[in-house]
Amino acid sequence: EPEVTQTPSHQVTQMGQEVILRCVPISNHLYFYWYRQILGQKVEFLVSFYNNEISEKSEIFDDQFSVERPDGSNFTLKIRSTKLEDSAMYFCASSDSPILDEQFFGPGTRLTVL
Amino acid sequence: DQQVKQNSPSLSVQEGRISILNCDYTNSMFDYFLWYKKYPAEGPTFLISISSIKDKNEDGRFTVFLNKSAKHLSLHIVPSQPGDSAVYFCAARVYSGAGSYQLTFGKGTKLSVIP
Numbered sequence A: 001e002p003e004v005t006q007t008p009s010h011q012v013t014q015m016g017q018e019v020i021l022r023c024v025p026i027s028n029h030l031y032f033y034w035y036r037q038i039l040g041q042k043v044e045f046l047v048s049f050y051n052n053e054i055s056e057k058s059e060i061f062d063d064q065f066s067v068e069r070p071d072g073s074n075f076t077l078k079i080r081s082t083k084l085e086d087s088a089m090y091f092c093a094s095s096d097s098p099i100l101d102e103q104f105f106g107p108g109t110r111l112t113v114l
Numbered sequence B: 001d002q003q004v005k006q007n008s009p010s011l012s013v014q015e016g017r018i019s020i021l022n023c024d025y026t027n028s029m030f031d032y033f034l035w036y037k038k039y040p041a042e043g044p045t046f047l048i049s050i051s052s053i054k055d056k057n058e059d060g061r062f063t064v065f066l067n068k069s070a071k072h073l074s075l076h077i078v079p080s081q082p083g084d085s086a087v088y089f090c091a092a093r094v095y096s097g098a099g100s101y102q103l104t105f106g107k108g109t110k111l112s113v114i115p
Helices: none
Strands: A005-007 A010-013 A019-024 A031-037 A043-050 A053-057 A065-068 A075-079 A088-095 A109-113 B010-014 B019-025 B032-038 B045-051 B056-059 B062-067 B072-077 B086-097 B100-105 B109-114
Touching: A005 A088, A010 A019, A019 A031, A019 A088, A019 A109, A043 A065, A043 A075, A043 B100, A053 B100, A075 A088, B010 B019, B019 B032, B019 B086, B019 B109, B032 B062, B045 B056, B045 B062, B045 B072, B072 B086
Parallel strands: A010 A109, B010 B109
Antiparallel strands: A005 A019, A019 A075, A031 A043, A031 A088, A043 A053, A065 A075, A088 A109, B019 B072, B032 B045, B032 B086, B056 B062, B062 B072, B086 B100, B086 B109
């Protein structure tokens, strides 16, 4: 069964460093998303991406964040200068339609900022 | 700003009994509701959904009920099985314009089914 994969599973970084979280969505999906979950909190929407551009972003997704689909398979989330409060689980998701009736999530990358 | 609330952080149920997970929302613009299940070290997995124009949707052991007037939905699992032990997230969809939608999640309820 096709699945969304994410690498790495755990990333530890120093405050102020740049990190890139990688995702490989399901191959025939066209809509891609990043969410994050701070420990003990709810899953929060960050950004949606379609046709090589951002279609929607939340207020969390500020200038420190960027997304890219550098090739036909990867979908990346970059945080330019990490802050302590960026420590969270980051989930990538993909879907074959924009109506969010069903999304497929990856296993997540746990980001720890020291 | 908790537009979607799951007020019970945890729930324990005996195997074979019914599990009822509750979710309340505040935004009347939500038009679609979803339940996701999450096991440790895995991403959320879609479980069942319901449109705001319906009041019930059933899929095997899982039934979701929607009470729009109360802005409340619930997920019923019957009979509960040990493999159902997971965190369950309620999510609500809103149309955000230009063909885009957003999901708002609750904090989740951890269900433990005791053999």
